[in-house]
Amino acid sequence: MDSIVTTVQHPSPDVTQMAKEFAIKLSIPFAERNRQSVASLKEKYKVSNLVVASAAGPTVHTATGEYFFHLSMAELRIKNLINGKHDHMVAAMGLAPGMSVLDCTLGLATDAIVASFVVGEAGRVVGVESQPLIALIAEYGLQHFSHDSHPEYNIIGTLRRIKVENAEHSEYLTMLPADSFDVVFFDPMFRNPIHKSSNFKPIRGLADQRLVAPEAIRQAVRVAKQKVVVKEAANSEEFLRLGITNIVGGKYSSVKYGIIDCVKMKAGGR
Numbered sequence: 001m002d003s004i005v006t007t008v009q010h011p012s013p014d015v016t017q018m019a020k021e022f023a024i025k026l027s028i029p030f031a032e033r034n035r036q037s038v039a040s041l042k043e044k045y046k047v048s049n050l051v052v053a054s055a056a057g058p059t060v061h062t063a064t065g066e067y068f069f070h071l072s073m074a075e076l077r078i079k080n081l082i083n084g085k086h087d088h089m090v091a092a093m094g095l096a097p098g099m100s101v102l103d104c105t106l107g108l109a110t111d112a113i114v115a116s117f118v119v120g121e122a123g124r125v126v127g128v129e130s131q132p133l134i135a136l137i138a139e140y141g142l143q144h145f146s147h148d149s150h151p152e153y154n155i156i157g158t159l160r161r162i163k164v165e166n167a168e169h170s171e172y173l174t175m176l177p178a179d180s181f182d183v184v185f186f187d188p189m190f191r192n193p194i195h196k197s198s199n200f201k202p203i204r205g206l207a208d209q210r211l212v213a214p215e216a217i218r219q220a221v222r223v224a225k226q227k228v229v230v231k232e233a234a235n236s237e238e239f240l241r242l243g244i245t246n247i248v249g250g251k252y253s254s255v256k257y258g259i260i261d262c263v264k265m266k267a268g269g270r
């Protein structure tokens with residue numbers, strides 16, 4: 001991998017230990033910071049990305065910016081749900097407390113956090129992310145992020161319940177038993193307007209840019225008890241390519257959700 005791990009300047013022993021553990025987990029070198037700048041470390045080790053450990057967790061310095069875990073739009077979307085407002089993803093998935101969701105494209109984990117909030121303690125959300133640096137940021141953030149929230153809005157429990165798997169989703173799906181999740185979700189990079197968001201800019205170069213394979217959709221239909229949902233740009237031809245005809249979303253929204261009804265499909269023997 002084109003990356004190394006270091007620490008902030010003057011790290012505590014715990015932060016140095018954390019950095020060394022990230023290096024082992026990612027199978028990349030650890031370098032002492034020794035008062036060097038991010039730019040000079042990148043130059044010295046000839047790498048594009050630097051993972052910097054601090055007391056707040058890891059930050060990845062890429063060619064396009066700095067990336068660390070944050071709630072992004074998840075907080076606003078959860079507040080809107082609490083206030084009875086509509087969320088197109090939640091509606092497309094038909095989410096309710098107690099359901100299970102496999103998010104095949106975890107990324108910043110924003111959608112997974114919203115799903116985890118809705119399915120609650122009795123539900124289950126697993127997020128699959130193929131890129132090790134992105135998976136590390138999501139996993140560390142979901143397990144350690146703290147927030148002084150109101151008790152009725154238990155964001156910490158919502159985050160902690162999400163399980164992160166650093167894997168390629170097609171391979172991961174083939175290992176799962178049939179009907180093992182209620183909903184399987186895809187939000188691929190290709191043409192997705194989320195690319196343009198400043199939140200995603202620093203990790204754009206790190207993200208897996210592959211299109212969703214038709215075989216991944218077939219596996220997802222096998223794994224999903226209720227629905228496979230694909231998020232795409234409103235004008236995307238991906239729905240057509242993947243054979244998805246039931247497309248929902250806001251009338252003026254730039255994002256749409258393609259839905260495969262697995263109950264109907266399996267009853268029809270397909």
Ligand SMILES: C[S@@+](CC[C@H](N)C(=O)[O-])C[C@H]1O[C@@H](n2cnc3c(N)ncnc32)[C@H](O)[C@@H]1O
Nearest residue numbers: 105107108109110111129130168169187207208
């Ligand atoms: C558009 S982002 C997803 C954003 C996410 N829904 C959110 O709310 O933050 C797509 C993510 O899926 C990952 N990805 C793309 N193809 C993948 C694959 N085949 N297996 C696992 N992860 C994949 C990318 O690396 C990227 O992080």
